[in-house]
Amino acid sequence: MSSRLNSFILASAAKCIGCRACELACGAAHVQGGVSVGSLQGSIAPRLYLTRVEEICVPVGCRHCEDAPCAAVCPNGAIQRTDSGVLVDEEYCVGCKTCLAACPVGAMEMAQIWKDGRPALRKVVDPQNSDTFILEPALLASKCDLCHERENGPACVEACPKDALILVDPMKVKKRRNIEAALALAGVDTRTDFRSGEER
Amino acid sequence: MENLTQVVAIDQAVCTGCRRCAEVCPVDAIIGAEGQPQSIDTSKCVICGQCVLACSAFVSPFDDVAENLPAMRKERGLDADDQSLLFAAHFRSDIKRVSALLSDPAKKSMVQCAPAVRTSIAEEYGLAPGTLTPGQLAASLRRLGFDAVYDTIFAADVTIMEESSELLQRIESGGPLPMFTSCCPGWVRYMETAWPDLTEHLSSCKSPQQMAGALFKTYGAEIAGVGPESIASVAVMPCTAKKHEAARPEMQASGVPDVDAVLTVTELAAMLKAKNIDLTAMPEEEFDVPMGLYSGAGVIFGATGGVMEAALRTAIAVTTGKDVSESGVKFFPAGEGIHRASVDVAGKNFRAVVVSGLANAAPLLEDVRAGKADFDFMEVMCCPGGCVAGGGQPKLLPGVDRADAIAKRRGGLHRHDKELPVRASHKNESVVALYEKYLGEPLGHRSHELLHTHYGDKCGGH
Ligand code: SF4
Numbered sequence: 308m309s310s311r312l313n314s315f316i317l318a319s320a321a322k323c324i325g326c327r328a329c330e331l332a333c334g335a336a337h338v339q340g341g342v343s344v345g346s347l348q349g350s351i352a353p354r355l356y357l358t359r360v361e362e363i364c365v366p367v368g369c370r371h372c373e374d375a376p377c378a379a380v381c382p383n384g385a386i387q388r389t390d391s392g393v394l395v396d397e398e399y400c401v402g403c404k405t406c407l408a409a410c411p412v413g414a415m416e417m418a419q420i421w422k423d424g425r426p427a428l429r430k431v432v433d434p435q436n437s438d439t440f441i442l443e444p445a446l447l448a449s450k451c452d453l454c455h456e457r458e459n460g461p462a463c464v465e466a467c468p469k470d471a472l473i474l475v476d477p478m479k480v481k482k483r484r485n486i487e488a489a490l491a492l493a494g495v496d497t498r499t500d501f502r503s504g505e506e507r
Numbered sequence: 508m509e510n511l512t513q514v515v516a517i518d519q520a521v522c523t524g525c526r527r528c529a530e531v532c533p534v535d536a537i538i539g540a541e542g543q544p545q546s547i548d549t550s551k552c553v554i555c556g557q558c559v560l561a562c563s564a565f566v567s568p569f570d571d572v573a574e575n576l577p578a579m580r581k582e583r584g585l586d587a588d589d590q591s592l593l594f595a596a597h598f599r600s601d602i603k604r605v606s607a608l609l610s611d612p613a614k615k616s617m618v619q620c621a622p623a624v625r626t627s628i629a630e631e632y633g634l635a636p637g638t639l640t641p642g643q644l645a646a647s648l649r650r651l652g653f654d655a656v657y658d659t660i661f662a663a664d665v666t667i668m669e670e671s672s673e674l675l676q677r678i679e680s681g682g683p684l685p686m687f688t689s690c691c692p693g694w695v696r697y698m699e700t701a702w703p704d705l706t707e708h709l710s711s712c713k714s715p716q717q718m719a720g721a722l723f724k725t726y727g728a729e730i731a732g733v734g735p736e737s738i739a740s741v742a743v744m745p746c747t748a749k750k751h752e753a754a755r756p757e758m759q760a761s762g763v764p765d766v767d768a769v770l771t772v773t774e775l776a777a778m779l780k781a782k783n784i785d786l787t788a789m790p791e792e793e794f795d796v797p798m799g800l801y802s803g804a805g806v807i808f809g810a811t812g813g814v815m816e817a818a819l820r821t822a823i824a825v826t827t828g829k830d831v832s833e834s835g836v837k838f839f840p841a842g843e844g845i846h847r848a849s850v851d852v853a854g855k856n857f858r859a860v861v862v863s864g865l866a867n868a869a870p871l872l873e874d875v876r877a878g879k880a881d882f883d884f885m886e887v888m889c890c891p892g893g894c895v896a897g898g899g900q901p902k903l904l905p906g907v908d909r910a911d912a913i914a915k916r917r918g919g920l921h922r923h924d925k926e927l928p929v930r931a932s933h934k935n936e937s938v939v940a941l942y943e944k945y946l947g948e949p950l951g952h953r954s955h956e957l958l959h960t961h962y963g964d965k966c967g968g969h
């Protein structure tokens with residue numbers, strides 16, 4: 308495991324217009340399909356959540372915490388810190404929802420998880436015949452995986468029409484801030500706009 | 508066909524007020540404050556469905572409103588357990604209506620597909636935009652249970668026969684000129700709602716959808732040996748405005764509606780999937796004769812500039828006696844969404860304009876109103892790019908390059924045109940036979956009754 312800080316997706320409330328394109332793109336990125344909504348195979352469960360409080364709307368999602376409470380509380384060891392961020396392994400998730408309760412930003416949901424075009428299943432006693440089991444779709448821990456298997460990176464970032472989302476590498480941000488501070492101390496103003504992450 | 512539900516609507520419980528729909532609405536029909544649920548001014552709306560394509564606010568399983576899904580589906584005409592995603596901006600589903608028509612044992616069902624359907628429906632099966640599937644489309648419609656699988660492109664060929672004759676007649680008799688195409692119902696509705704004083708410039712031709720429908724219930728009924736009331740006439744369109752057009756009270760050439768129900772591309776794909784019909788795994792089959800035979804000229808009706816090119820192919824052949832596969836007329840850009848050309852036909856100079864995107868037509872209409880129009884014939888497609896970009900087309904996911912997808916769909920139609928043995932409408936054998944056996948001649952008595960209408964006064968409400 309690297310000692311690097313985890314990346315995460317930073318949203319700008321000042322830029323967000325609340326269109327939910329990020330949520331749609333996220334949901335689509337986690338099922339199989341082509342370019343159209345109708346081609347998606349499987350139910351759409353976004354892993355970031357447009358949240359509206361009074362005048363503010365902004366998507367909220369996983370911060371990929373360094374000491375991730377979800378990973379710490381999972382009784383089954385289903386949540387791991389990896390080089391690609393904090394990830395859920397559905398194979399081990401039992402759907403106990405402890406992680407959901409522990410997450411400080413509410414990034415965790417329980418949803419139908421799709422892998423290779425098939426939903427993750429659970430084994431339940433067959434109601435028709437108590438000697439056998441049947442498989443049915445299970446609701447399991449679902450949260451942002453930074454689209455780590457996706458060629459173009461996080462789908463939400465790519466989809467936002469207002470560039471309100473960015474994938475942040477905290478170390479790069481810190482280094483840039485150092486440089487900006489150094490220049491500022493020398494009397495040159497090149498600071499980054501905090502809300503947008505863009506040079507101004 | 509009386510249906511009081513609005514064709515295109517915004518669900519207030521789902522709308523977030525992002526107003527991305529307002530950015531694409533060509534007539535500023537979307538009203539509401541930023542961040543508040545929006546509504547549609549139905550007196551302006553032309554039912555193009557561009558707002559439906561743009562809207563990305565959907566009902567997520569984690570939303571509170573998700574509890575009302577069954578009721579929301581019902582309101583949209585969907586089955587209570589339909590699994591499709593629900594968006595704020597949406598159009599009325601007519602799937603149930605078509606299912607009912609198909610299961611009615613007293614009806615012979617006839618279906619038509621617009622050109623732009625065969626270059627996009629494969630997207631709903633995960634394939635790339637522009638993948639051409641005409642043969643598989645015909646096969647799928649047959650599996651769905653249609654008795655006759657005809658085609659709108661046949662009627663597009665008939666449209667060329669009628670519309671080019673009408674244009675020549677107007678030029679000879681002095682007007683009203685310039686003449687405007689009338690195949691796009693979004694455009695026709697825009698004329699009726701925003702430029703009512705200029706509707707006489709619209710060609711009196713019904714759109715290909717309505718011509719096909721009228722012919723199904725007369726010529727087609729004769730072939731099938733039944734009366735018009737025994738025909739179920741269904742259209743598959745890349746367009747939401749076609750749903751409204753089919754319901755116009757005057758579109759009843761045989762005393763019953765020419766078209767009983769209209770499905771969009773996305774609705775047809777959903778119906779096929781519900782019946783486990785995998786379009787991409789279908790064998791390639793032919794459309795049924797006679798009204799399923801079509802030319803390349805009719806195919807390109809689905810992309811901007813296509814009606815014009817199709818008309819020129821026939822006009823050049825008819826006036827010079829020389830058959831051409833392509834008109835060779837070059838159109839030059841003349842402002843946003845506008846192309847112009849000037850061409851000599853039968854020793855007369857003829858000035859043509861092609862407009863793509865409703866909003867771009869306004870300055871030209873101002874000129875017509877002021878008596879300053881410097882053109883004779885104008886093609887207008889409401890949706891930017893033509894029917895390949897229509898509101899009933901597959902809804903592209905956010906992040907997908909929309910312009911590229913539309914260009915590919917359009918490319919598909921042009922490829923299809925090039926691969927067909929007959930590329931001009933007047934050379935379509937079934938069209939020739941239709942005139943010989945049934946209609947007589949273009950603009951003749953029967954054509955007038957079945958294929959022409961009068962726009963403006965009977966504009967159906969939204
Ligand atoms: S209808 Fe859709 S696109 Fe229009 S404002 Fe509402 S959420 Fe946004």
Ligand code: SF4
Nearest residue numbers: 532552553555556558
């Ligand atoms: S259907 Fe077209 S005209 Fe009507 S509100 Fe939507 S974008 Fe505007």
